[in-house]
Amino acid sequence: xxxWLKAHHPQVRIxxxxxxxxxxxEVGLPANVxxxxxxxxxxxxxxxxxxxxxxxxxxxxxxxxxFATGAxxxxxxxxxxxxxxRLRENLKREGMEFQTENDTEVAAAYMTWKLRNGxxxxxxxxxxxxxxxxxxxxxxxxxxxxxVVRDPIACKHAVLxxxxxxxxxxxxxxxxxxxPGADDAKIWEPEPSIVYTxxxxx
Amino acid sequence: xxxxDLKKDGVTAINHRLHALPENTNERHWVIRNPMGQHAIAxxxxxxxxxxxxxHVGFYCGGMNKDAEVIVHGHAGVGVAENLMSGLVWIxxxxxESAGATGNGxxxxxxxxxxxxxxxxxxxxxxxxxxxxxxxxxxMAQRGNLVVCGDAGDAxxxxxxxxxxxxxxxxxxxxxxxxxxxxxxxHLADLSRLLAAAKRKDNPKDFRRYGSARKLYNFxxxxxxxx
Numbered sequence: 001x002x003x004w005l006k007a008h009h010p011q012v013r014i015x016x017x018x019x020x021x022x023x024x025x026e027v028g029l030p031a032n033v034x035x036x037x038x039x040x041x042x043x044x045x046x047x048x049x050x051x052x053x054x055x056x057x058x059x060x061x062x063x064x065x066x067f068a069t070g071a072x073x074x075x076x077x078x079x080x081x082x083x084x085x086r087l088r089e090n091l092k093r094e095g096m097e098f099q100t101e102n103d104t105e106v107a108a109a110y111m112t113w114k115l116r117n118g119x120x121x122x123x124x125x126x127x128x129x130x131x132x133x134x135x136x137x138x139x140x141x142x143x144x145x146x147x148v149v150r151d152p153i154a155c156k157h158a159v160l161x162x163x164x165x166x167x168x169x170x171x172x173x174x175x176x177x178x179x180p181g182a183d184d185a186k187i188w189e190p191e192p193s194i195v196y197t198x199x200x201x202x
Numbered sequence: 203x204x205x206x207d208l209k210k211d212g213v214t215a216i217n218h219r220l221h222a223l224p225e226n227t228n229e230r231h232w233v234i235r236n237p238m239g240q241h242a243i244a245x246x247x248x249x250x251x252x253x254x255x256x257x258h259v260g261f262y263c264g265g266m267n268k269d270a271e272v273i274v275h276g277h278a279g280v281g282v283a284e285n286l287m288s289g290l291v292w293i294x295x296x297x298x299e300s301a302g303a304t305g306n307g308x309x310x311x312x313x314x315x316x317x318x319x320x321x322x323x324x325x326x327x328x329x330x331x332x333x334x335x336x337x338x339x340x341x342m343a344q345r346g347n348l349v350v351c352g353d354a355g356d357a358x359x360x361x362x363x364x365x366x367x368x369x370x371x372x373x374x375x376x377x378x379x380x381x382x383x384x385x386x387x388x389h390l391a392d393l394s395r396l397l398a399a400a401k402r403k404d405n406p407k408d409f410r411r412y413g414s415a416r417k418l419y420n421f422x423x424x425x426x427x428x429x
Binding site: 153177183 | 238239240241257258260261276277279280296298299317318336337338
């Protein structure tokens with residue numbers, strides 16, 4: 001399908017593919033974007049929300065997160081990468097394609113390239129710690145879970161909360177505070193350079 | 203005792219209520235419920251109030267505090283008690299990054315762990331952490347005491363000036379110009395006072411002291427060419 005679309009309708013921008021994960025992107029107030037895609041009616045096991053404060057490229061729908069990193073995989077990023085231009089050129093030579101000048105798209109392409117070459121997701125994220133320069137907290141959504149990693153000096157905030165019923169990750173606790181039972185959840189900060197995973201595919 | 207519901211009133215209204223209290227108020231004991239991880243809760247207090255927060259607070263709780271006691275029965279987000287001037291901020295749970303950053307005075311107690319950069323650029327504050335602290339703690343610390351009853355992460359005391367660091371557990375690594383120093387009687391007395399203030403039962407003799415080698419921030423004529 002992805003290949004067919006590219007061949008017959010090159011003007012169509014593909015933001016994601018697979019059977020489980022749907023990716024919605026739009027420029028505007030988060031509440032409006034939420035309403036536009038009728039997310040109140042969405043059903044599923046896990047969800048990632050990301051509001052971008054642009055630093056490395058323009059505020060456009062294409063530059064919004066998440067970026068797909070393969071079928072049923074997507075990546076959101078808090079931070080900015082400093083070696084994305086060189087890495088983008090290297091990845092182009094490996095056959096990766098890019099739609100924007102965005103740094104996070106390079107990180108997503110890097111993960112996609114690693115995964116295509118058979119590297120497991122956790123290893124790919126660990127390899128990213130040495131190949132991606134800059135600061136980042138990455139969250140990768142998978143078909144049945146997610147994975148989190150922070151750069152070696154943990155430049156960008158992150159907090160995790162877990163109960164018997166759910167697990168949540170956010171930049172700060174106030175995003176989690178509204179979840180049922182959040183007050184009594186186990187709450188901790190992910191340590192730098194350690195990949196945390198939930199779900200079998202992560 | 204007066205109760206405030208942050209979920210109902212919002213953080214601005216609650217802080218305004220506390221700030222508006224006259225200097226000699228008899229309404230000194232306040233309880234804040236449903237903090238919902240909001241930022242800047244009980245910030246900028248400048249009177250002898252006793253404020254208890256039940257739940258987890260967001261960034262900068264108790265910041266710039268003067269004279270007041272702020273007790274948090276929960277965890278605290280980034281920059282708790284930043285720029286503390288005097289008084290007390292006590293976190294019964296864990297604290298996030300940069301706890302007590304740039305604090306000038308007063309006492310910050312964290313019963314649990316503190317994350318990275320605890321006591322960054324501290325200028326006279328005393329910090330007692332019951333658990334461990336993360337990497338880059340006491341970075342550029344100028345004055346005051348940081349007591350860690352657990353372990354310290356990498357680069358403890360990097361580029362430190364004259365703050366005193368006491369660690370009971372392991373130190374992953376020391377930062378630039380930070381060295382272990384002799385624990386003299388005056389330090390043991392100081393440490394005993396701080397542990398007692400934080401209601402800790404740890405033995406001061408189990409701690410090691412770290413501080414500045416004073417090679418980085420003192421001008422050395424042999425290094426003149428480097429400028």
